[in-house]
Amino acid sequence: MNTPPHVFSVRDLWKVFGPKADRVPGDAELGALDAAELRARTGCTAAVRDVSFDVRKGEVFVVMGLSGSGKSTLVRCLTRLIEPTSGEVTMDGEDVLAMNAGRLRELRRHRASMVFQHFGLLPHRSVLDNVAYGLEIQGMGRAERRERAAGVIAKVGLDGLESRRPGQLSGGQQQRVGLARALAVDPEVLLFDEPFSALDPLIRRDMQEEVVRLHREEGRTMVFITHDLNEALKLGDRIALMRDGRIVQLGTPEEIVGSPADDYVRDFVRDVPREQVVTVRAAMRPADSAESVSGPALAPDATVSEAIEAVVRTGETARVVEGGRCLGVVDHACLLGVVAGVPAVKEAV
């Protein structure tokens, strides 16, 4: 029960585009229609349907879905870049939808900044001034904001490029500028809207590692939108999987991969290398007396692929140990069962 406090709390959120959009959320009959029927009946498109979730302090909360699933609309509703049709959004207990323009600007200036898929950099400004842009909007003096910006630029690895224009940078470098701009205002939450989709695979991996590093160093809360399942699994502490505006499953990567909520999710995660997501805690079986004293020791949140390595190297069954106590063991059968996607048959041991 000592879960960290919620940064964002979203309840029954709807965003409907189209004429007289506000009649759709309240209407159970309209709300039950699928996208094509709804459009035919009302001319409206429901981008976000009845979504509820909480973002805990310090976690990386990933919203994942294919294009058109409403994930980008959802993240924009958090800071009202898109005005939600109905529902409730609170940040640190404060009702975001009730904020006046000034209070909302304060939120955007100091508490939540966003990194965009297409960067959204100002082409006529240098890298330094782009990074300092958020501080400039806050009204900070030129010398002070430039000094702060220079510090952030060093943090994201753009030293030496301060006086370049965005047009002279590669895609990955531009997104580092976008990231630095968001970091410069030292926000409570970072919102990422498919930030790496436009980048080459290798650059994308670098940037993902950059985000992991930043999160480890600073522990800042992040809401991360992506259509890339591997990215979601790599970055997310928890993942909300969206389809047609609804969240179809919300859980840890392991829960999503290990126990898909429905056929859609199952289909989605079919090709995921499970051994890299599933932990030994889920794969272990109870130990008998001999096994609980010998063999390599693993932490419960070690992945199956780490366990495979240990088992192969020692040739013994690995123990799952927490606080000096043996919780269970993983052997060849348990581990292969995870890889094969079928539960291990206990009798075979």
Next chain:
Amino acid sequence: MTATASATPAAPLGTAGPAASLARHRTTLLLTGAAVLLVLGSVLVGHGAWPASLTVDLDGPLGDVSDWIIDNRDTHPLFLYFFGHLSNAVVLSVRGVYLVLLAAGWAGVTAAAGLIAWRVAGLRLAVTAVVAFLVCAVLGMWVPTMQTLALMVIAVLASVGLGAVLGLAAGLSDRVFRVLRPVLDTMQVMPAFAYLLPVVLVFGIGVPAAVLATVVYAAPPMARLTALGLRDADAGVMEAAASLGATGRQRLFTARLPLARRELLLGLNQTIMMALSMAVIASVIGAGGLGDRVYQALASVDVGAALAAGIPIVLLAVVLDRVTAAAGHRLGAAPRPGSARLGWAVAAAGTVVAAVVARTVASTGWPDGWTADITRPVNTAVGWMTDHLYSGVPVVGGTADWAGRFTTWVLDPVRDALQWLPWWAVLLLIAVLALLIGTWRTMLTAVLAMAAIGVLDVWDPALDTLSQVLAGVAVTLVAGFAVGIAASRSSRVEALLRPVLDVFQTMPQFVYLIPVVALFGVGRAPAVAAAVIYALPAVVRITTQGMNGVDPVTMESSRSLGATGFQQLLKVQLPLARPALLLAVNQGVVLVLAVVVIGGLVGGGSLGYSAVFGLAQGDLATGLVAGAAIVLLGLMLDRVTQPTRRRSGKGA
């Protein structure tokens, strides 16, 4: 088996609804309808020009208005407290700038021009600017150049201010944009000449009228491009600014305006070029300066004097265009090392030093001994040309012979045919043409505009002007398409053409009259010739761009199917470049009309002459009616040839 297979593709044709088949047979239906109406009309309505019973005589009322304005100009509060102040302010500011320019002297102005060009556009253009100003001085045209420049400075400042305000309003408000856009689009196709008469009516002939006509003519491109630039701002950047908590004002000044700076500079460039063009034409209503010298010289067919004043106009145009265009190209590049402020300080200091030094060493005026009079040698050359090339050249004939033959064999028959046609047949023709190319809406505007010309009782002169336009457009299109296609198929031709087109496109309309008068004398043929020369570059350029704009993949696939170059041109490039070619027609028509009307100054007759005559004789009623007819003719021609703007505009 075979029967089923062959029947299948035919099925969709059979099942197509009546609407689809109507659309498919639109052309046939239109032509049939027109033919039926033609027969009906000839039986029922009969023959002849626009019936007198359908005209409205505006000479009387317009004359009264004009008289009333002249009588009340010094007493009525509207004039005393609004137009009077406006007029005084214009006169004072133009005078002020003029005095500053004179005080700076030739050395100061030339140094300033060179240094500004250096700061904005680099060393090469700085040299060009300096040379251009020195040539103006050498030709003995320093004072008129400064007069034109002073008028330009004020007119451009006012145009940019007015255009920016309108553009800002239209860029930020959808409602203003919807109202303003068609107005600006229409103003852009109006011949410059049409703007002169209304301002003269209010302000009388003189500098204020010239400046205001220039402002009205030159502000629309600024307004248009400002609005478009602001509306086209990258949505992603705007969202990013909003996500950082920017206020509306911060979004405008830190994001939306800077994002539009390319369009803003393009607007400035176009405004300056149009202002120069108009400042020269406005010599007809008392602008003074270089245009006035050309105007006076042309009136007495003194080609040498006209050229001496025309060359500075061209040089001014080239320098102004290149410098402002270069400023646009430099955007986006990293700033040069060194402080911008320091550079400008150097420029300012250099100007002051040059002015002071020249003043202490000599007087501010250009030394008399340094001028070269080109009037006499040019006139000698023209005289020789008149003697040897005008007529009787073996085989090819002389230029005057060409002009005469063009008049006899092309202009006269077209004019006579148009005037012979019954008035309703002309309207029908316009309607059919407009429907074939555009929509029923453009058709309606075109027919109404033409009918209004009839109502104004200028049917015959308008048809005369129309005949010149048609002849000019035909020549322009044949030559323009040929050259354009050649340029699109050979990069060498294009490379040769580009500098020529660049220079031709920057020259003010008025200047084109000088060489044609030298070659062909006065009359309708030279007016058409000037119009053709003026319109040709734009047509060539649009054609080339359209042909080069054809998707290379399509071209490659046709080549892979073994198409010959000619087949490619005929079956792929021309059909795909159709929108560009239609745009070229539209531009050609608009540009030819603009100059044909100005041709009234060199014996083009018809509407242009009536407008000039009205101005010269103070008979504003005649002039205004002619001006209105020019506007209506322009509207009609633009709408008839305006095919895709509305359809493609939907997506934009």
